Every structure is written in structure tokens, then in C-alpha cells.
Amino acid sequence: MSGSSYFEQFNIVWLFGLTNSAIMMLFVIFIVLLFFKGIDLVPKRWQSFFELIYYHFYYLVKDNLNIEGLKFFPFIFSLFFFIVFLNLFGLCPYVFTPTTHIIVTLGFSFSIIIGVTLAGIWRFKKDFFSILMPSGAPLILAPLLVLIETVSYFSRAISLGVRLAANLSAGHLLFAILAGFGVVFKSAILIMIFITLLEIAVAIIQAYVFCLLTTIYLADTLVLH
Numbered sequence: 001m002s003g004s005s006y007f008e009q010f011n012i013v014w015l016f017g018l019t020n021s022a023i024m025m026l027f028v029i030f031i032v033l034l035f036f037k038g039i040d041l042v043p044k045r046w047q048s049f050f051e052l053i054y055y056h057f058y059y060l061v062k063d064n065l066n067i068e069g070l071k072f073f074p075f076i077f078s079l080f081f082f083i084v085f086l087n088l089f090g091l092c093p094y095v096f097t098p099t100t101h102i103i104v105t106l107g108f109s110f111s112i113i114i115g116v117t118l119a120g121i122w123r124f125k126k127d128f129f130s131i132l133m134p135s136g137a138p139l140i141l142a143p144l145l146v147l148i149e150t151v152s153y154f155s156r157a158i159s160l161g162v163r164l165a166a167n168l169s170a171g172h173l174l175f176a177i178l179a180g181f182g183v184v185f186k187s188a189i190l191i192m193i194f195i196t197l198l199e200i201a202v203a204i205i206q207a208y209v210f211c212l213l214t215t216i217y218l219a220d221t222l223v224l225h
Helices: 020-035 045-065 067-089 102-132 139-182 188-221
Strands: none
Touching: 020 067, 045 067, 045 188, 067 188, 102 139, 102 188, 139 188
């Protein structure tokens, strides 16, 4: 298998007037809505599983943002399932994974950081910019500190998006390379099973980390640090 073929899984193609990335995201939204349709008073197994996740994120948001921050809970909960389903479906053969494209993940992360910034300005007005100036710092260092804090603040978006895309892309490439060896070495199949389980774990963990950091960043809309 040539090196270029390993990257074919990341190609953007047009299908039915939409890109494969857009189609996959729309499909995941439809699947997530199906999962949450028809909630029963006596939960079934799948509903019990989702309720466990629901309560975990509920207390995650409550612990990090307090009672007032629970207004962000639906967003965090929905964001987790959207990203985790994108990641997991992407492990299936011939299925495109939008979260392996840095332009997609950066779109997510920059949208979140811009939203946090606008919400913070709306709530605190000009006082919001005090987060760019550490308290107790010498006034003479203000221009330098403001510059450093501004770069640090917006680097959140870059690190948030790059972390998600880099981990998933690396896993997909590793899986594709080992799949090529699996044709020759039968023992590589056992390694591929292990890598598959590892990729499932990475897909879930990266979605969780993305939402956890988003929750932490949302604190800037509630309390000035």
C-alpha cells in the first residue's frame, strides 16, 4: 500500500450537493436525535446508560460552573454526544470522520471561544477585559502582560481543536498502516483488535476532554478570574 493511499480516508468529496463531511455531521445529528426519542418512565438498558452519562455531565457542569452555569448543561451534553458519535462512526470502514480535519475541529473550538468572549462581554461589559491583566501585576508591565494573556486566551481555541484532530488523525493513520500489514502477517490481526479497542477509547476520551475544557472555559462568562 502506497503512502498516499493512507491519506485517502481524509479526502473531502462532494456527494449529492454536499461534502462527505457535512453529510456525516447531518447523519450524526439524526442518529443522536433518534437515541433521545421516546424516553420511557421505566428506563430500558440503553436509556439507563444514557441517564448515567446525563447525571455525570450534570454534576460536571454544576461542580465547575455552579447552579448558575447549569444553563450551559444542554449545550455541553449535546456537544459530547455529537463529537463522540462522529468519532465512533469514523472507525467504521469507508466512513468519513470530520473530526480528523483540523478545519472542522478548529471551527468547533473557535466558535466556542468566540461565544465565550461575546457572552463575557455581554455580562461584564468592559470589565471582562480585566482577565487579560493579572491582579497585583506592576502597571509598567501592563502592555506586555496584556499581550501575553491575549495570546494565551485565544491559544485555547487552537489547542482545543488541534488536540482533537491530531489524536484522531494519528489513530486512523496507525490503523490504516496496520491493516496493510495484516494482509501479510496474520498475527497483525490481533494487534489490529487491540488498536481498535484503543481507538474506541481515544474517541470517547477526546470527546470528553473537549467538553470538559469547554466547560472550564465557560466559567469566564460567569466569574471574572
